[in-house]
Amino acid sequence: xxYELSVFVENxxxxxxxxxxxxxxxxxxLRSFSVASAGEFGVVKxxxxxxxxxxxxxxxxxxxxxxxxxxxxxxxxEPGGLHGLLAALSQNEINVEDCYGFPLRRGNRAAIVVxxxxxxxxxEVLRKNGFKVLNDEELRDL
Amino acid sequence: xxxxxxxxxxxxEELRALQLKQLNLSIARAKNAPFYRSRGxxxxxxxxxxxxxxxxxxxxxxxxxxxxxxxxxxxxVVRLHSSSGTTGNPTVVFHTATDIDQWANLVARCMYxxxxxxxxxxxxxxxxxxxxxxxxFHYGAEKLGVLTIPIGPGNSKRQIWFxxxxxxxxxxxxxxxxxxxxxxxxxxxxxxxxDLKLRIAFIGSEPHSDEMRRQIERLxxxxxxxxxxxxxxxxxxVAFECPEQNGMHIWEDxxxxxxxxxxxxxxxxxxxEGELVLTTLQREAMPxxxxxxxxxxxxxxxxxxxxxxxxxxxxxxxxxxxxxIVNGVNIFPIQIERTIMRVPGVGKNYxxxxxxxRHMDRLHVKVEVDxxxxxxxxxxxxxxxxxxxxxxxxxxxVTPVVSICEPGSLPVSEGKAKRVVDLRTKxx
Numbered sequence: 393x394x395y396e397l398s399v400f401v402e403n404x405x406x407x408x409x410x411x412x413x414x415x416x417x418x419x420x421x422l423r424s425f426s427v428a429s430a431g432e433f434g435v436v437k438x439x440x441x442x443x444x445x446x447x448x449x450x451x452x453x454x455x456x457x458x459x460x461x462x463x464x465x466x467x468x469x470e471p472g473g474l475h476g477l478l479a480a481l482s483q484n485e486i487n488v489e490d491c492y493g494f495p496l497r498r499g500n501r502a503a504i505v506v507x508x509x510x511x512x513x514x515x516e517v518l519r520k521n522g523f524k525v526l527n528d529e530e531l532r533d534l
Numbered sequence: 535x536x537x538x539x540x541x542x543x544x545x546x547e548e549l550r551a552l553q554l555k556q557l558n559l560s561i562a563r564a565k566n567a568p569f570y571r572s573r574g575x576x577x578x579x580x581x582x583x584x585x586x587x588x589x590x591x592x593x594x595x596x597x598x599x600x601x602x603x604x605x606x607x608x609x610x611v612v613r614l615h616s617s618s619g620t621t622g623n624p625t626v627v628f629h630t631a632t633d634i635d636q637w638a639n640l641v642a643r644c645m646y647x648x649x650x651x652x653x654x655x656x657x658x659x660x661x662x663x664x665x666x667x668x669x670x671f672h673y674g675a676e677k678l679g680v681l682t683i684p685i686g687p688g689n690s691k692r693q694i695w696f697x698x699x700x701x702x703x704x705x706x707x708x709x710x711x712x713x714x715x716x717x718x719x720x721x722x723x724x725x726x727x728x729d730l731k732l733r734i735a736f737i738g739s740e741p742h743s744d745e746m747r748r749q750i751e752r753l754x755x756x757x758x759x760x761x762x763x764x765x766x767x768x769x770x771x772v773a774f775e776c777p778e779q780n781g782m783h784i785w786e787d788x789x790x791x792x793x794x795x796x797x798x799x800x801x802x803x804x805x806x807e808g809e810l811v812l813t814t815l816q817r818e819a820m821p822x823x824x825x826x827x828x829x830x831x832x833x834x835x836x837x838x839x840x841x842x843x844x845x846x847x848x849x850x851x852x853x854x855x856x857x858x859i860v861n862g863v864n865i866f867p868i869q870i871e872r873t874i875m876r877v878p879g880v881g882k883n884y885x886x887x888x889x890x891x892r893h894m895d896r897l898h899v900k901v902e903v904d905x906x907x908x909x910x911x912x913x914x915x916x917x918x919x920x921x922x923x924x925x926x927x928x929x930x931x932v933t934p935v936v937s938i939c940e941p942g943s944l945p946v947s948e949g950k951a952k953r954v955v956d957l958r959t960k961x962x
Contacts, residue, residue, distance in 0.1 A: 398910025400903055402940050428912040430919075433938050435912045456903055456941055458910040489911070 400456040424494040466524040469502045480521040537646035556815035564821040567605040599623035621872035628819035637768040641674020644774035652679040657702040666769025690718040701731045709742040713893035727755035739862035781834040781846030796854040807832040883944040897934040
């Protein structure tokens with residue numbers, strides 16, 4: 393099972409920087425992230441290589457943080473790469489709550505982090521449509 | 535110049551005799567209310583004996599909810615007014631048809647005193663409904679025989695349109711709203727002194743300084759009169775400024791006035807500042823004996839040049855309790871606390887701030903999210919904010935600005951954390 397960390401932050405100068413500082417000082421690699429804002433507050437989602445340790449460190453740093461179950465799938469790093477994945481989900485009536493991604497160093501591919509409301513069906517849909525959904529071991533080696 | 539010359543200018547001795555007679559009537563009526571029945575009240579031989587009767591407090595009124603203070607049968611009551619809110623009990627006040635008429639008479643007396651006459655056009659911008667500010671003045675103005683526009687609060691452009699089209703001469707308005715409305719008038723390019731017929735403003739329901747009153751008078755080209763009242767004993771019309779604008783005559787044919795030390799309850803002599811305590815002399819449905827208003831003031835010694843013998847109280851200085859007045863609406867911080875604590879997802883700490891935005895009060899409520907129930911989505915946070923806004927609005931009848939804050943960012947709940955920060959400057 394793959395997880396991202398979701399952090400509640402007030403929209404004030406220096407708030408994001410405090411998160412990245414904790415990660416940087418503890419040698420945690422931030423692979424990708426997304427920020428959703430509702431004006432004076434927002435939610436920062438971060439995808440890191442060491443979820444457990446990062447969660448603990450952020451909690452100790454006073455953050456309101458929780459982990460969320462996600463899927464990480466690979467798409468070709470080319471025009472239409474993400475579109476194919478989203479089309480597969482939408483054709484199967486699967487709503488995407490949140491989605492962000494990052495290109496991989498190897499193999500001309502990108503990893504897409506997907507938060508959906510229906511997990512097992514989403515995973516099945518992606519596999520059936522030829523997308524690689526990463527397991528724990530593959531995530532570690534990413 | 536007097537609405538009821540004989541009553542308003544009655545000499546002190548005569549007034550006291552009238553008070554004693556009415557006081558015994560009030561005591562006799564009060565005995566019919568469940569709350570007072572248990573107090574073993576008896577007739578008094580002199581006004582001094584009033585001091586032997588225990589105080590009635592706002593908490594007593596809450597404990598007596600809903601009918602504990604009703605002194606007549608339901609078949610005789612025609613109206614109730616109530617404070618906002620359902621957390622803790624609101625205070626409810628009942629009126630017979632005679633009470634409504636007496637109250638209207640007091641308001642008419644106040645308005646007449648300031649020079650309002652039939653032929654004036656009166657625009658009442660105060661809230662109607664459970665709040666007494668709107669209906670109290672409405673009935674008073676009709677009793678006086680003045681064309682009354684029951685426009686109620688808000689919708690500034692329409693307020694101004696009515697003033698222009700109907701030639702409004704008298705207005706009843708929150709002082710902060712008078713300031714706010716002036717900024718709108720300016721934007722519209724209207725000069726109130728040249729383009730409007732306003733000559734009198736009644737300002738009340740919220741604390742304000744004499745400087746603010748003078749500013750309202752200057753900007754609008756009116757004479758502005760301070761008004762005092764509280765729903766527990768009727769509403770507006772309890773005390774009012776005469777053209778001297780030096781203290782508010784409190785109608786002593788309808789109320790016995792005492793100023794007491796808020797800590798000890800000891801009655802203070804005229805001139806000393808303390809808590810205003812009122813005993814109703816006319817009220818039928820709900821007589822109150824020695825009611826602690828929570829308002830701090832003093833009686834101005836000496837006679838008023840206007841010829842009225844009823845003593846004057848000074849502008850209200852503040853409260854003995856933590857009651858907040860936001861745009862004229864009375865709010866207790868506990869109402870806010872109880873409301874937000876009922877909502878899941880909210881942490882222990884909160885902060886209430888009152889800001890001044892374009893002369894109007896703005897209530898801000900800051901709450902922390904509960905770390906343990908955060909699921910990591912933005913939707914839950916915006917939902918929490920919306921729910922808190924809605925629940926607080928229902929409870930307070932005031933729409934707050936709710937902020938969702940990180941745990942640990944607000945003062946902790948242990949000890950005497952300061953939970954209310956009043957950032958308004960206009961009262962100071």
